[in-house]
Amino acid sequence: MTKTPAAIRDIEHTLHGFVELNAHRENGSTVITGGKGVWVFDEKGTPYLEGAAGMWCASLGFGEQALMDAANEQFAKLPYYHSVAFKTTHPAIDLAERLATRVPIKNAKVNFCLSGSEANDFLVKIVRFYNNAIGRPRKKKIIARVNGYHGATLMATSLTGITANHAGFDLPLPGVLHVSDPKAFSNALSGETEADFAARLCGELEEKILQEGPDTVAAFIAEPVTGAGGVVIPPAGYYEGVQQILKRYDVLFLADEVITGFCRTGKYWGSTSMGMTPNTMTLAKGLTSAYQPLAAIVLSDEIYRGLELGSANLGWFGHGTTYAGHPVGCAVALKVMELIEERGIEAHVARVAQTFSKRLDVLRDLPFVGDVRSIGLMGAVEFVVDKKTKTPFNPKGSFAKALKERAEQKYHLICRTLAGGDSCAFSPPLIITEEEINEMFDRFTKALADVAAGYMH
Ligand SMILES: Cc1ncc(COP(=O)(O)O)c(C=O)c1O
Structure with a gap:
């Protein structure tokens, strides 16, 4: 591939991710x-x-002109304001309300950030704060899955079950555990039925919780359908079994809907496609159709009430970012949700x-x-x-x-x-x-x- 002048300048000045750096120096990007x-x-x-x-x-x-218009109109009205420290904006309120009425979590509360990685990372912080607030300071470990992908921050990479992403970065962080990838093609035993495969995976999850001690396991995180780690649709009965186990040991179910949200699986939510009733959802990507960087953490009312209790105990909820609920991102996301319905x-x-x-x-x-x-x-x-x-x-x-x-x-x-x-x-x-x-x-x-x-x- 011949490199264009722009590609050559890019090689000189940019560090790219998810490439072999020497191959990138050689070939550049399109x-x-x-x-x-x-x-x-x-x-x-x-x-x-x-x-x-x-x-x-x-x-x-x-x-998509309607999305560009939504962004431009909001730029002209109010190009920035935050949604922390006793301030917010109409687009952030409208979007939180619209999401809360759309998600399969009752009386949901929404917290905004900028990327899927941030959303998963912040969610782990929130789960820690929640368990501290309700008097379960030992309940902190998170179980994720081999070949799951949850992002690129220190915690999101740790949740990710792809060893190539851990290599060289001293990851995963302590307190993150992984159970098997539910991909039948690689992991079902010869002659094993779908139901037996699902039961074996559930057995492994339960064993892991018992081994670690249920009082130390806070949550299980999963993409309803694994994306980057293989487009893995778990066997029938898997999530039903998983959810029974999580309930049994009072372990939260965190659904990473960063890819599967907003109709990718043929239903509005991957959780709905897969018969999941999670306690939280993380959303990004399709939320704005990627026209603006925006992500959302959706929490059950029960978790929110725990956070309020913790805030009362500690004096505040010490978490937030400059661009949280960015009005342009929220205006675009509202338009995306409108277009999904209209079209x-x-x-x-x-x-x-x-x-x-x-x-x-x-x-x-x-x-x-x-x-x-x-x-x-x-x-x-x-x-x-x-x-x-x-x-x-x-x-x-x-x-x-x-x-x-x-x-x-x-x-x-x-x-x-x-x-x-x-x-x-x-x-x-x-x-x-x-x-x-x-x-x-x-x-x-x-x-x-x-x-x-x-x-x-
Ligand atoms: C399921 C899932 N979660 C989280 C992320 C991280 O999102 P971002 O790249 O916006 O940080 C991704 C990105 O591909 C993803 O596929």
Whole structure:
């Protein structure tokens, strides 16, 4: 790939994340200059079909005038004010109210911040404050899952169950534990039924809580459907069992809805798709369709009342940030929620998801395809050298990496690779049409044939 002058300046002055730094110095980044609908354009004007919606986030597509207008109107009215220290703004109030009436948590309270990482990090602080306030100072450990992804701060990376993200950063922090990834393709035993697999995973969770001591375990955090760690849809009965165990030991259930919120799974919330009744939810990405950085922590009334008690004991609730409830972000999020209703996005996703899953399913028969998984408009294809033995490519992940590059460079399709397997993932903008879904998979299938041909002997 020839580097453009802008890409060269970028290499000189920017530290990029989630890259091999030496490869980045060599190859640089593609500079994206514009976008419309499900398409983005590079500096030469080449259109790419954005099969990943950026980072699973530009859910209403690029160039959505109604969102830009909402931001501009708010910029003109009040470009900034905070929502801490006895001040707030109308957009922050309106959004909190709208979210509280939409989430599957009764009498919810909403706290705003800027990113999914911050939301999960702050939530762990909130859980600590809550348990201290209600007289359970030992109940602090958090159980997360292998291959879960929860963000990039010290705590959010610790919750993340991807060892490559811990490496070199002295993580995870103490007090964070991980249980197995509920991915049947990798972890179900041969001959094990879905129900048996779910029961075994639940047994492992219960054992972990008992081993650690239930009085020391504060919460279990999970993405309803794991995103970056593999698009993992847990086996039927899993969350039902998990929730029984959490109730038994008075452990909070924290749903990380950063990817799954706002219709990605074909229902408004991933929690609803998966039959979950969490105590908290963290939201970002689709909240503003990524047009502004904004995230939200949604808390049950019971947790909120605990925080009020703690605040009364300590003199205040010592937490907040400068940009909390930024009015421009909140105005955009309100418009996103309005557009989701007006345009029937939830029903649209449920409908086009049928084409999406059909096109994924036919890949199953192709060489090196070990597994395909999808729900709503999030899907993954996982590759193995040998379908019977599930032997991975060496190095692991190399097939998907080559495929992602081929798809992008030759067929101008952007998809992404995933941790926790040799996988390519799709999470296109939710406004994608059936025709565009077909176009996406036509391009992907051609790239797959090219890369597979290179591995045939
Ligand atoms: C499920 C999940 N949680 C949290 C995060 C972190 O969000 P952010 O990148 O906005 O910090 C991500 C990001 O991809 C995510 O997928």
